[in-house]
Amino acid sequence: MSSEQISSAQYITHHLTNWTYGQFPDGHWGFAQDGTQAMSMGFWAIHVDTMFWSISLGVIFLVLFRKAAKHATAGVPGGLQNFVEWVCEFVNTNVRGSFTAKNDMVAPMALTIFIWVFMMNFMDLLPVDWLPLAAGALGEHVFGVEPHHVYFKVVPSTDPNTTFGMSIAVFLLMMYYSVKVKGAAGFVGELTLHPFSSKNPALQIVFIPINFVLEFVSLIAKPLSLSLRLYGNMYAGEMIFILIALMYGGGWAMGVFGGFLQLGWAIFHILIITLQAFIFMTLAIVYMDMAHSVAEHH
């Protein structure tokens, strides 16, 4: 929604800026008033809205599933238990299909990824202005802050910190299990002895750096692509919702047209958010499987 006071560019920027708490360049800690201040904080800042929503959604997920798990019996399942079991069964089937080694951590990780990412993506379907306006009103009337300076991004998965955070966790797990299963030497060997190898020792020495560059790039590409795929999809989807929302300021005809567009995009987006959650989960499972497989020859 754009009003007369702010331009489209300001509206979009406002929507794309996180509510940031961090250390100002002069050393004191506080909330950033706008994007430039947030930028100036550098690394020592935290996106309060991202953390708030991701943790809230994660806690909702865990509480619901924990409740179902606590009362899980082998008898006739109730509504919640039925749903939770259905999701778990789905995740378990996927893990069994892609993950061949034995590790009790992978399936819970996949479940966490699927539900949590889905819930964070789902925030995208809420009308883009509802929560930011509510937060603005709350900031203005309760905390006495200028509403324009209240930034509230509600979709945590449009924050690269979230997607990179998750992919880094997956990457660390990959590293840990690679070394644990194959041993440090085995892991180094996997990075340096493929795809080119030779019986000739001199040639092999030449191949090692080439192999390492290739394998290292493909290794690093895994967490990068994992997080950028989710971030890019969600960011673009959010952007389109914001652009559609801009049309509501363009007269009633544009507004009605925008309403239809928003509806259509939201329906299409249901597919995307589910698909992205599913892809993130599946790739994480596949990467874990790669970390566990010992004799892999390319």
Place this chain on the structure above:
Amino acid sequence: MNINMTLLGQTITFALFIWFTMKFVWPPIMNALHTRRTQIADGLAAAEKAQRDEELSRQKIAEILREAKTQAQEIMGQAEKRAAEIIDSAKSQAKTEAERIVTAARAEIEQNVQRAREQLRGQVATLAVAGASRVLKKEINAAANEDLLKDLVAQL
């Protein structure tokens, strides 16, 4: 789009969520699913077993029925045989009894006839003597004609 401490925060949050799911969510649900699967399998097996048992008991029942029928027939045959035997023995007993009775009756009749004959014989002798005396109009010495009379009686 700034990369900052949120990155670490999200990594830690994610790790904690995974840990919680792994500890408290996944195992009970999988347990319940596993238990239910086992229960269903057991139930199906039990149903199959019951079906088999039913089939078996049906066969058993048929066998028992068949046996009972044969036995009944056997018993009936025996009973018939026994009845025939009883009838036969009764018949023979009756025959013997009848014969005995007839024989007794015959003997009695014979006796009576004999007795009547004796009496008649006596009376005839007396009558003969009386008649003869009347014919002769004279007293016959009974003692003298004793031999004659006895001869006469014996001829009767």
